[in-house]
Amino acid sequence: MKLHPIVLLALLTVACKDKPKPVVTSIPHPTITADGARITFPDSLMMSPFTTQPARSGAIRTDFAAPGHVAAMVLRSTENPSERLVLFDEPSLSDNYTAILQHRINIQTERGNLERVKDLQAHGAASGKEVIEAQTQLANEQAAIISDEATLKLAGFDPEALRKARPNTILVVCEIPENQFGSIRKGLVCTLNFTAFPNERFVGVIDNVNDYVDNTTRQIKLRISVANPDGRLKAGMFATAEFGVSEGNLMTVSRDAIVTVQGRDYVFIQTGPRAVERRAVELGQQRADRVVVQNGLKENDQVVTANVLQLKGLSFGY
Numbered sequence: 001m002k003l004h005p006i007v008l009l010a011l012l013t014v015a016c017k018d019k020p021k022p023v024v025t026s027i028p029h030p031t032i033t034a035d036g037a038r039i040t041f042p043d044s045l046m047m048s049p050f051t052t053q054p055a056r057s058g059a060i061r062t063d064f065a066a067p068g069h070v071a072a073m074v075l076r077s078t079e080n081p082s083e084r085l086v087l088f089d090e091p092s093l094s095d096n097y098t099a100i101l102q103h104r105i106n107i108q109t110e111r112g113n114l115e116r117v118k119d120l121q122a123h124g125a126a127s128g129k130e131v132i133e134a135q136t137q138l139a140n141e142q143a144a145i146i147s148d149e150a151t152l153k154l155a156g157f158d159p160e161a162l163r164k165a166r167p168n169t170i171l172v173v174c175e176i177p178e179n180q181f182g183s184i185r186k187g188l189v190c191t192l193n194f195t196a197f198p199n200e201r202f203v204g205v206i207d208n209v210n211d212y213v214d215n216t217t218r219q220i221k222l223r224i225s226v227a228n229p230d231g232r233l234k235a236g237m238f239a240t241a242e243f244g245v246s247e248g249n250l251m252t253v254s255r256d257a258i259v260t261v262q263g264r265d266y267v268f269i270q271t272g273p274r275a276v277e278r279r280a281v282e283l284g285q286q287r288a289d290r291v292v293v294q295n296g297l298k299e300n301d302q303v304v305t306a307n308v309l310q311l312k313g314l315s316f317g318y
Contacts, residue, residue, distance in 0.1 A: 036315040041274040050311065052270050052302040057251045060287050062183050063244050066222075068174025068192075070237045071156065073228070076167035086162055089236040093155055096148045100159050103145035110138040156221035158208050170228045172204060174241045175219035179285060184209060184222065184243065192226060195238045202226050202233075204241065251297055252290040257305045258283070259312040267297070268304040268311045276304060278315050 028042035041047040072093075075085040083101070088094045114134040120126035149159045156173040165171070172192060176184060186209055192202045208223040224241060226233065257267045264280060271277050279301075284292030297303070304311060312318065 030314060032314055036317065037278045038271075039268075039276045039278075039311065039314050040272075041276075044274060047274045047276075049307045050268075050270070050276065050304045051306040053254060053257075053305050055251060055253055055293070055297045055299060055301040055303050057249050057299060060250055060252060060290060060292075061244060062180075062287050063242070064176075064180060064183075065240050065242045066174040066176045068172045068222075068224070068239050068241050070170045070233060070235050070239065071173040071223075072162075072171040073233075073235050074162070074165040074167055074169045074171065084163060084165055084167065086165075087235050090155070093152065093157070096151045097157075097159070097162065099148045100145055100152070103141055103148065106141045107138065107145065110134070110141055114138055153210070156208065156210055156223050158223075161208060165225065166227075168227065168229050168231070170226050170233045170235070172224040172226060172239050172241065173221055174224065174239075175214075175217070175221055176243075178213050178218045178220060181213075181220050182285065184220075188243065190224060190244075191242045192224070192239045193242070194233065197232070250284075251293045251299075252287065253293055253297070253303050254305045255286060255289055255291050257303045257308060258291060259308055261312070261316055266312075266315075267293075268308060268315070269297075270302040270304060276311060278311075 028046070030042065030046065031040045032038070069089070071089055073087040075087065077083045077085045086094070086097055088097070114131075114137075117126050117130050117134045121128065121131055152159050152162075157171070184206065186206055188206045190204050190206065192204050194200070194202065204224040204226040206222055207225045210221040213220050222241075253267060258281075259266050259268075265283050267279050267281055268276050269279050279296055281296030282294045284294045286292075
């Protein structure tokens with residue numbers, strides 16, 4: 001049976017009306033405050049990629065190594081047991097140290113001579129000119145010893161400490177970067193490995209830290225004393241000094257948590273089930289994969305450590 005075209009069109013219209021239309025829903029987006037400091041996610045699923053770790057204070061350990069060399073050996077003088085015989089790997093330093101010892105003797109002599117001349121003047125047996133000459137001689141010796149002491153200190157040696165150093169000891173000089181200086185102090189025990197004895201470890205103690213930083217290398221010299229009773233360790237030998245430093249009560253976060261924008265450092269803190277806040281922080285030194293936070297966090301703050309760059313983009317509009 002043939003249907004009339006008008007009837008057919010009516011049937012098709014009814015069929016189209018009965019077919020359900022697809023429902024279009026909008027994609028949820030996080031809500032961000034005008035300054036970008038707070039981000040709120042529409043559901044926990046969207047929040048889940050941003051895992052956190054609690055901020056905690058505690059002891060951290062820093063391990064690093066520095067190359068060095070045996071710059072001097074300390075022996076007991078056979079001629080004068082109260083003095084130390086110091087053998088430097090650089091002849092010029094030996095000359096400086098010898099000159100310092102001679103200046104000390106000369107200063108004592110000139111002081112005695114000055115007192116003698118003053119006494120003679122008081123009794124009319126010496127002139128004012130002779131007193132001035134004696135004073136000048138003493139001042140010259142005092143100036144000369146300052147110059148030689150400065151040369152030794154630049155090389156990492158304290159002349160006074162050398163005079164009191166234990167016999168049968170070697171002195172290792174090494175340099176550490178300026179950014180490690182905060183971990184180093186006089187009296188710290190360290191371990192040394194010498195190229196000549198690769199399978200042995202020797203214990204040393206830092207007995208001097210230089211008072212200046214090299215302007216070119218930004219390095220600081222350390223002097224380490226190591227017992228050498230059998231004399232196996234010689235001046236000029238190369239060594240590696242290994243330092244292990246424990247520091248307590250420091251707030252640290254994972255370095256993955258840090259973002260930097262225009263020279264300022266930030267972390268993101270989870271403040272609610274679906275909320276994150278941006279927090280400005282002041283950072284200290286980095287220790288392995290942790291960074292010391294000096295200001296901006298408190299204990300147990302939930303710091304976001306995963307997918308932080310996505311939060312940076314949302315917060316700063318990148």
